[in-house]
Amino acid sequence: MPIEWAGLGPELLLTLDRQLTKPLRSQLEDGLREAIRSGRLRAGERLPSSRELARELGVSRGLVQECYNQLQAEGYLATRVGSATRVANTGAESLAEATSPGLASRAADRAAEGEGSPSAVRLDVDFASGVPDLSSFPRSDWVWAQREVCRNVPNAALDYGDPRGSAAFREVLAGYLRRVRAAAADPEHLVVCTGFAQGLSLVLRALVRAGIRKVAFEDPGYGDGATMAAATWAGIEPVPVPVDEGGIDVGMLAASGVRAVVLTPAHQWPTGVVLAPERRHALIAWAAANDGFVIEDDYDAEFRYDRDPVGALQGLASDRVFALGTVSKSLAPALRLGWILCPEAFADSIAEAKRLADRGSPVLDQLAIAGLMESGRYDRHLRRMRAVYSKRRQILVDALSSHAPDVGLTGLAAGFHAVVHLPASADEQAIIGAALARRIGLYGMSSYRANRAATPPQLVLGFGNLTERAIARGIATISDILRTSVRTS
Numbered sequence: 001m002p003i004e005w006a007g008l009g010p011e012l013l014l015t016l017d018r019q020l021t022k023p024l025r026s027q028l029e030d031g032l033r034e035a036i037r038s039g040r041l042r043a044g045e046r047l048p049s050s051r052e053l054a055r056e057l058g059v060s061r062g063l064v065q066e067c068y069n070q071l072q073a074e075g076y077l078a079t080r081v082g083s084a085t086r087v088a089n090t091g092a093e094s095l096a097e098a099t100s101p102g103l104a105s106r107a108a109d110r111a112a113e114g115e116g117s118p119s120a121v122r123l124d125v126d127f128a129s130g131v132p133d134l135s136s137f138p139r140s141d142w143v144w145a146q147r148e149v150c151r152n153v154p155n156a157a158l159d160y161g162d163p164r165g166s167a168a169f170r171e172v173l174a175g176y177l178r179r180v181r182a183a184a185a186d187p188e189h190l191v192v193c194t195g196f197a198q199g200l201s202l203v204l205r206a207l208v209r210a211g212i213r214k215v216a217f218e219d220p221g222y223g224d225g226a227t228m229a230a231a232t233w234a235g236i237e238p239v240p241v242p243v244d245e246g247g248i249d250v251g252m253l254a255a256s257g258v259r260a261v262v263l264t265p266a267h268q269w270p271t272g273v274v275l276a277p278e279r280r281h282a283l284i285a286w287a288a289a290n291d292g293f294v295i296e297d298d299y300d301a302e303f304r305y306d307r308d309p310v311g312a313l314q315g316l317a318s319d320r321v322f323a324l325g326t327v328s329k330s331l332a333p334a335l336r337l338g339w340i341l342c343p344e345a346f347a348d349s350i351a352e353a354k355r356l357a358d359r360g361s362p363v364l365d366q367l368a369i370a371g372l373m374e375s376g377r378y379d380r381h382l383r384r385m386r387a388v389y390s391k392r393r394q395i396l397v398d399a400l401s402s403h404a405p406d407v408g409l410t411g412l413a414a415g416f417h418a419v420v421h422l423p424a425s426a427d428e429q430a431i432i433g434a435a436l437a438r439r440i441g442l443y444g445m446s447s448y449r450a451n452r453a454a455t456p457p458q459l460v461l462g463f464g465n466l467t468e469r470a471i472a473r474g475i476a477t478i479s480d481i482l483r484t485s486v487r488t489s
Contacts, residue, residue: 025067
């Protein structure tokens, strides 16, 4: 074969054609330049060692070294003694900009016209919701917990083990859920998973096996599309049911003919309302009368401020409620660890489905979180973060009160996002676009509605991963945009 292939990454191949008159070194240099210019190799990415690449391509190591030296001299690569050769920081981004003149200005023009999205523009302040303060991850406590686990874990615990998860972690977690969430938690009914997405998928497939073909979702509710896709993938039809100031409309839920519902009763996502007590009881009565089930997403209930704590719905009907929880909001999404508190009748089948899916979630991380909970470090972290988020919430309230006093603000009793209520005549998307032109990321309630309607116009503002200064600066930057929306109403 005249062409040699070398894999430099999951989606990058280089070719050398020995039938060409062009020298192999020139072919290699041109191939790497093209990969960097096109963005297939990005700033900071590691290249194979010269020995590695030479072996893969069937050329001399000296040829590869000469190629690397040339590209380093041109500014494409960076090499340090004792470290890997990497794409230089100026190699990808600046060269991409040089080959695409006017890119930034075109993006700004599109934003000013109401096009594009915050994800396509480098933002100064991003009010994205659902993201905790990533900088506050308790690194020293995590290192302590990992060290303690490695020091004390028995050899047997390093095997595959129970697909439901570590027995020690489930015991500690069950105690935590009983103590903090008033859940009816039995360690034997807990199945550890990789987060909400996997937990929901496992539960939905269990319900399909039980003969359920439709599941209700709150509207507005999950806006990422992935949750609805998970229902479709599981073979179950998603049905939107409206939410008002008291939470999900149980009457319309009953009229929909479904036998299962996914909801966020403690702090509805994204409106922030709490499921009213009478509706909690009506929901449980509906489930009992229709052989139905509730999938409770208990995503940020630990973060409450000026209201009494609301217990988990699961505590009222453990035989009818699947309670899903994670550490994504309390610690960090990157840990990819959550749990399903199952009705007793489903615990074994969901554990078996988990075993077939991936043999179980990482045990060492489970034991580390158990250590944090038992030592009191987990509770201490939550108390500290409640204070942090409470202060940021107040900064947001004060900034809006100062710069746009006529807009409404709700959803602040818990969590780390709020809902801004704009005048009925305001153009939600135009406001988002105008803010984007100033590099401020805003997000409309329409993206969370089943029909994507922008009426009534509302904004969902996250403040969990923003500093107090950034919150104040972001609102000040768009103050005239918000005030104009009120004046033109």
